[in-house]
Amino acid sequence: MRNIKLSLFIFLVFLLQNCGDKDISDVQVSKKTIEIQRDFLLSDSPELQIEILDTINLEATENPPISAIQDMVFAQNFFLLLDRKQGLLKFDNQGNLLRKIGKMGEGPDEYIMPYAIHLKENIVLVADWQKRIVISYDLEGDLSFSSQKLQGHPISFYENDDTLSVIQETINGNKEKPRQVLVSLIEPKTLEVKQWEKPLYGYNSNYTIIHPIPRILSRVNNVDLFYKPIIRGDISSHNATDTIFKKEGYQLVPEYTLQFTGFDDSHQLGINHVVMSNSFVFLRVGYDNRSYHVIIDLENQHPIIHLRQLFDRDLTEEIIPKPLDGDVFYSILRNESGTEEKNPLILLYCITSSHN
Numbered sequence: 001m002r003n004i005k006l007s008l009f010i011f012l013v014f015l016l017q018n019c020g021d022k023d024i025s026d027v028q029v030s031k032k033t034i035e036i037q038r039d040f041l042l043s044d045s046p047e048l049q050i051e052i053l054d055t056i057n058l059e060a061t062e063n064p065p066i067s068a069i070q071d072m073v074f075a076q077n078f079f080l081l082l083d084r085k086q087g088l089l090k091f092d093n094q095g096n097l098l099r100k101i102g103k104m105g106e107g108p109d110e111y112i113m114p115y116a117i118h119l120k121e122n123i124v125l126v127a128d129w130q131k132r133i134v135i136s137y138d139l140e141g142d143l144s145f146s147s148q149k150l151q152g153h154p155i156s157f158y159e160n161d162d163t164l165s166v167i168q169e170t171i172n173g174n175k176e177k178p179r180q181v182l183v184s185l186i187e188p189k190t191l192e193v194k195q196w197e198k199p200l201y202g203y204n205s206n207y208t209i210i211h212p213i214p215r216i217l218s219r220v221n222n223v224d225l226f227y228k229p230i231i232r233g234d235i236s237s238h239n240a241t242d243t244i245f246k247k248e249g250y251q252l253v254p255e256y257t258l259q260f261t262g263f264d265d266s267h268q269l270g271i272n273h274v275v276m277s278n279s280f281v282f283l284r285v286g287y288d289n290r291s292y293h294v295i296i297d298l299e300n301q302h303p304i305i306h307l308r309q310l311f312d313r314d315l316t317e318e319i320i321p322k323p324l325d326g327d328v329f330y331s332i333l334r335n336e337s338g339t340e341e342k343n344p345l346i347l348l349y350c351i352t353s354s355h356n
Contacts, residue, residue: 032255034301038262041285041292045306048295051352053328056095058343063097064089066343069332073119074324080124082117088126090139095346101141102126109143111135118157118164120188127154127166134166134191147191152182160224164188183226225255225276225298242271244281256298263287277323280351284320293320311347318344327351 056079058066068084078098081089088101088111101124103110113130123144126135132153136144152168159165168182185194224247246255263269267288275282281296293307293315310319311333318332327350334344 032301033257033259034296034303035259035261036285036294036296036303038260038264038287040303041287041294041306045308048305048307048310049352050349052347052349054348056091056093056346056348058091058095058346060094060096063091063095063343069318069344070114071116072322072324072330072346073117073124075119080117080119082114082126084114087111087114088117088124088137099141101137101139102135102143108146109135115154116156118159118188120159120164123188125157125188125191127157129153129155132168134186136188136191145189145191147186147193150193151184152180158183166193223255244276256301258283258296275320275322277321277327277329279327282321291315324348 064086066081066083066086066089069081070084071082073080078090078092080101081091083089086100087104090098090101092098104112104114106112111126111128111131113128114126115129116127118125118127122139123136124139126137128135130153132150134147134150134154136146138144150166150168152170154166154168156167157164158167164186165183166186168184170180170182186192187194226245226247241260242258243254244256244258246253260269268286270286271283274284279297279299281298283294283296285292285294294303295305295307296302297304307315309315310321310331313319313333313336318334321329321331323329329349329351331347331349332344333347
């Protein structure tokens, strides 16, 4: 009888410990609050101070038409460009096409819907959203490996020190059972996906579509950050807050709270685009049927500017700053003069100062 009581006691302790760990991200409160005021969003904002580092013109005669750039990676003597219609292309730094890598199709060495690329030494990884696999090629275009089918549809990669993660979304979702975002480790050479039974972490989201968010993982001050997207109706029903989490072991705990203040409850408020770099977060905030692109200084924990235009152009998905290395960004500029254009200009730059 005594042994039975002891066993029951140990079992209860085990249950309590697991219950306490299950919702750690929901019960803990972030230590850092970043306030975004309505007056800040609606006020005039100074121009973003940038330093242009280089430009790449893709108008070379032999280049195919580039109309739907999905992702880019840069190396010392070349860069790789993923176009949703043309597939994966390799260029020299002057913008001349060197070769195509792989091709569109349903074959074992082909991709149907390439969504993200990652360069590791002399191997390039391609995430195929439709096939739910990762394919790797050498830089001459030959197939190296193909992964097993993933649990979700891959949308991006994230490298941290010696580990590489592939971020996926599940295909089905509704109010009762929302989509789930999964982050699993993948071995870049063999494409072996680790932790099949238990992904690195996953969570339910009310988003009907996750993949418009190109980069939800980042690293600031040696801390891995993860943005958990949500859909909000009126702000009062969501406490007017959003959260950026950090990873501790195999759990997510709050690191930054985005506090929206002064907004009218009768107007819908939402975040529908996020890009995180090493120091900044770029948010596209929707409010009262208008879009505002807010740049947040994570290190100093405050918004520094909101953008309606960049390079004297209205902001589009292509012009929104996208991080390359550190705080170097690129934007894709297309000809707006009305003359015939085959391909865009790629602008590389860094942010030279912040605003109080």
